[in-house]
Amino acid sequence: MRFLRRSLGGLFLFALTLALLAHAGRMLWSAVETRMNAEPRSFAQQERVAGVRGLTIAPGRTRPELVVFGELLSSRTVALRAAVGGTVQDVAETMVEGGAVTAGELLLQIDPADAESALARARVDLEDALSEGREAERALELARDELAAAEAQAVLREQALTRQRGLQDRGIGTAPELEAAELSASTAAQAVLTRRQAIAQAETRIDQAATRRARAEIAVAEAERDLANTRITAPFDGQLTEVAIGPGSRVAANEQLAVLVDPDALEVAFRVSATQYARLLNEEGRIAGAPVRVRLDVDGLPLTGAGRVVREAAVVAQGQTGRLIYAALDRAPGLRPGDFVTVIVTEPPLDEVATIPAAALGADGTVLAIGPEDRLESVAVEQLRTQGDAVLIAAADLAGREIVARRTPLLGAGIKVRRLDDTPADPGADPDAAPEMIAPEMIALDPARRARLVAFVEASDRMPAEARARLIEQLGAEEVPAEIVDRLEGRMGG
Structure with missing residues (x-):
């Protein structure tokens, strides 16, 4: 009985479940059928509008700028060499790497003993040549006197011969006496020729003495020049580099002692492509005179200079392309030969x-x-x-x-x-555009403000020594870029 009751209960639950599933399926089918048969709904379409930044075009006259890289050079550079060999006796205190010298300053003294001895010998040889010339002139005077005497004697012998011939014509003279007179006249004429030959020899001796004196004078001049060349002086104001000499060193003739560079006579050499070169040409087909600016960033502080193109390389070097151009800088405080700088060349408008x-x-x-x-x-x-x-x-x-x-x-x-x-x-x-590089604004500093800035730079340990020295030199000028002053004072304030 219990088994039948449980069986009927399970059958009832199963039938109820099937009824619920059938009802759910019918509802789902009805919803799908209704959705599929329903009219599609339409929504109002709206066009997408994009936000942009506008820029109004205003044509005008513009001078483009060509930005390249170049190397600073000195237009006044000379290698100091020893014209004569010898032992270095004295060296100036400024004869060091980076030493500043002035024109005419004595830099090096080579032992002049050998040069002084050579000069003394040359002067002695000159005195000997002068003495020989004076002796030749006296010999010429004596030879002329002897010629005059011989000519007078020849005249007398000729007169005696004439008298003897007259006596012979009158029958008074004898043949031996006439022959003797003729022989005496001939001997006198031969003596005249001998004296003339002596005069010619004396004149030749004078010419030889003059040649010897000229050679002696040349030897003296060379000895004096060699003595003067034992003193090495600076040909112009500048700074020394590549110094390779010291007291007691032995130098040979034409040996390089140092290189003198004028740091103020700066020029920049830069290379441009053939296309860029063509753009830089003016109406006359020349590039000389184009404005140039250079810039070197040192720890965020710019060192700048300005100048103009002066020349271009005559030929294109083997294995190179484009054109090599040189520009002279009028003012470039803090910059030095060898710096690799940014060059901004202003093109024709x-x-x-x-x-x-x-x-x-x-x-x-x-x-x-x-x-x-x-x-x-x-x-x-x-x-x-x-x-x-x-x-x-x-x-x-x-x-x-x-x-x-x-x-x-x-x-x-x-x-x-x-x-x-x-x-x-x-x-x-445009905030994303790079700022244009323009000529820096220069300002004059009063002594107190300049001293504060210099003290701050000297105390900075984050700046390289070379950059610090250049910045101090730039601050020492009469006018200083305002950008540098603002940055330094901004750091001081921080």
Whole structure:
């Protein structure tokens, strides 16, 4: 009985479960059928509007700048060499690496004993030559006197011969007497010829004495020059480098002792490509006179200088390309030969161009202009130059139009945009563009302010010694870049 009751209860529960499942399936089928047969609902479509920064194109006259790298050189550099050999006797205190010297300053003294002895011998030889010349002149005077006497005697002998011939014609004289007179006249004539030959020899002796004296004078001049060359002096104001000599050293003729460099006569050598060189040419086809600025960052403090292009290399070196150009610097405080600097060359001006951020130019050479109804249009432009994070374009056809200052992959032709409030009105105000390198503003410092700045630099242990020395030298000038003063005073305040 219990078994039957439990069986009927289980059968009831099973039937109830099947009924519930069937009801749930029917409800699900009804919902799906209703959804499939229902009319589709429509939602209002809204066009996507992108926010952009606008930039108004204003064509004008611009002078592009070419940025390259170059090395500073000194236009006045000379190797000091020993003209004569010998032992180094004295060396100036400034004859050290980096020593500052003035024009005419004695740098080195080679032992002059040998040169003085050679000069003394040359002077003795000169005195001997002068004595020989005086003796030759006296001998010539005596020879002339002897010639005069011989000529007088020959005249007398000729007169005696004439008388003897007269006597012989009158029959008074004898033949032996006539022969004797003729022989005497002949002997007198021979004596005259001998004296003339003596005069010629005396004149030749005088010429030889003059030649000997000239050689002796040349020897004396050479000896004096060798003696003077034992003193090595500075040909101009500058600083010494590559000093390789000291007291007691033995030097040979033409041996290099040091190199004298004028640190104020600076020029920068830099290489440009053939294309860049062509852009730098003026209307006359020359590059000389183009303005140049140089810049060297030392621990965040810039050292700057300015000048102009003076010349270019005559030929292209083997294995090189482009052109090697030299520019003379008018003023470059703190810079030294050998520095590797950034060179900014101002190119000839371009008309009807505009400066835009590089991000505004697409890879296909187009920009996105904001057209009617604030929709973008793709406009092809001609790129003329690259200036850091900005580019120069030919903007005659875009004058007054507004373009997108920064393109993104989501922007394209036909997309509607809205202008952002922080859109820069000038491409130069683009916050992402690199600041333009301009000539630094110079200010004059009073003694107290200069002393504080110098003391702060000397006490700085984070700055290299060479950079510290250059900065101190720059602070010692009459005018100092205002940027450097502001940075130093900012650090002092911190």
